Amino acid sequence: MxxxxxxxxxxxxxxxxxxxxxxxxxxxxxxxxxxxxxxxxxxxxxxxxxxxxxxxxxxxxxxxxxxxxxxxxxxxxxxxxxxxxxxxxxxxxxxxxxxxxxxxxxxxxxxxxxxxxxxxxxxxxxxxxxxxxxxxxxxxxxxxxxxxxxxxxxxxxxxxxxxxxxxxxxxxxxxxxxxxxxxxxxxxxxxxxxxxxxxxxxxxDWWGIGLLTVGISSLQYVLEKGQEDDWFSSTAIIVLCVAAFLGLFLFIWRELSYKYPIVNLRVLKNGNLRIGVLLSFIMGLGLFGSTFVIPLYTQSLLGWTAQQSGMLQLPSTLFVAVMMPVVAILIQKGIPQKYLIAVGMVIFFIYSYLSYTILTPHTSSGDFFWILIIRGFGLGLLSVPVSTMSLSTLKGPEIGQGAAFSGMMRQLGGSFGVALISTFVSRQTQVHRSTLVSHLNVNDINVQQRVASMAAGMRHNGLDSLTSRQTAYAMLDGAVNKQATLLSYMDVFLWVGVMFLVCVPIVLIFIKTSKAKVNLADAAH
Known part of the structure; x- marks a missing residue:
């Protein structure tokens, strides 16, 4: 029937x-x-x-x-x-x-x-x-x-x-x-x-439910709390890493061998869905990662409120809204989705690189405006083709199963992105701080003049000589920390952009081009 x-x-x-x-x-x-x-x-x-x-x-x-x-x-x-x-x-x-x-x-x-x-x-x-x-x-x-x-x-x-x-x-x-x-x-x-x-x-499939819960929840906890607990310095993180690996390994074995699996892994035999799931993960990592960095930068270094940081990204989002139906029409007219995805990834690299170049302790919202519009353009070219391609050849119950895989991988990509970026920023800030401090010699005449100038200004405000000098050194140390953090944020944008650029040849090689063209007149009915 x-x-x-x-x-x-x-x-x-x-x-x-x-x-x-x-x-x-x-x-x-x-x-x-x-x-x-x-x-x-x-x-x-x-x-x-x-x-x-x-x-x-x-x-x-x-x-x-x-x-x-x-x-x-x-x-x-x-x-x-x-x-x-x-x-x-x-x-x-x-x-x-x-x-x-x-x-x-x-x-x-x-x-x-x-x-x-x-x-x-x-x-x-x-x-x-x-x-x-x-x-x-x-x-x-x-x-x-x-x-x-x-x-x-x-x-x-x-x-x-x-x-x-x-x-x-x-x-x-x-x-x-x-x-x-x-x-x-x-x-x-x-x-x-x-x-x-x-x-x-x-x-x-009660065993499947249990193994999935243990594996996924352990992995998510590690990603959420790993940086906070200093990763493998924590016994709890080590135990949960083992639980995540064993839980997911046994879950995959169970689902492939059980007659009535709770998650149908065999749907991943579909080539489009396989590539779509991978790209969903990468998009989640890049999108949520870059979205995570901008509020950190504007609030911690520029002193913006959360509302101001959120409003900064609103024009970009509105531009994405304009792009979505345009890209959908291009797909319906027969433009190969892999070319749209490849161009979107190149544009996302351009956005990341431009963000890398403009970050300073005094960057304004106006400096971000056109760069975030470029991001919106790239996301428009990426999001719709990836989502459409993933489910395009699925039918019946496979659509729900494919959507579940795509949604899970997009969310895990975001969690991986935030975890990796948090750790990277923390470690890279220390690296940049060490490099900057190595160039600050307290015996250097320029450093001494800078400290003396800052201390003199504070003595005018009633501080004694010793306190003003200690405060000047503390302010200099704070400036070093701020510069080191800024450099680590710049590195994040650069490496996220490089990741998207590296994916371009993969997209062009492994995504098969569909020659089908949709008749828009028929589609309107």
């Missing part, structure tokens, strides 16, 4: 698409919106710096655990019911997070919220993909990807505005009205495919 078509037309498709995009946007915004409220939460809940960081870690852990299982869970409960339940869980936990009375209540509710949120991201992509006809899926992916790109950028300025004008619980409360509307629209309009059949309890 032929599978039921899930393609929608007219107002139904518009409503379903808007509902799915807003749900994906809610999930992604919540990964970054809390960052700017951590200090307020910490003071209000009486938490330590290490405890408050679990508000972010718990959400990320829940995300990476649930994302690979979304296709199976959708099959068990029906896509509509599972998606609606995920929205309800996310919405209720948003209310509970805002009403938490202590830090560990907040961490628990954030974890459960992350379980609901992870499902929203992947299932939204599957719903949008199957609601649009095959020949228009490039446009469908453009709409979905826009939410993925916009979310991380909107989080900090929105969170900063809410914290400055209201209080931190409202960063969670704003999810509630959207969640209620999304639940009602889901139950009314989203359909479950006929190929999804519930398995009896005896066929549920």
């Amino acid at each position: 032929q599978a039921q078509s899930l393609v929608e037309y007219g107002p139904r498709r518009i409503i379903i698409t808007i509902t799915a995009v807003f749900c994906a946007l809610l999930e992604i915004i919540d990964t970054t919106i809390v960052n700017v409220a951590l200090n307020d939460m910490r003071g209000n809940l009486g938490a330590t710096l290490n405890e408050i960081s679990w508000v972010i870690t718990a959400y990320s852990l829940a995300n990476v655990i649930i994302v690979p299982m979304t296709s199976w869970l959708s099959q068990q409960f029906g896509r509509r019911n599972y998606f609606a339940a995920s929205v309800v869980i996310f919405t209720i936990c948003s209310f509970l997070c805002g009403n938490a009375h202590n830090i560990w209540e907040l961490v628990i509710f954030r974890f459960i919220q992350g379980m609901g949120g992870g499902a929203l991201l992947v299932t939204s992509q599957t719903i949008i993909t199957e609601s649009w006809p095959t020949e228009k899926r490039a446009m469908a992916q453009a709409i979905y990807t826009l939410g993925v790109i916009v979310g991380p950028t909107l989080g900090p300025p929105l969170g900063g505005y809410i914290v400055d004008n209201f209080s931190w619980p409202f960063i969670f409360y704003i999810n509630i009205p959207v969640g209620i509307i999304a639940t009602l629209l889901t139950l009314q309009y989203v359909r479950s495919p006929q190929y999804e059949e519930k398995r009896p309890a005896s066929q549920v």
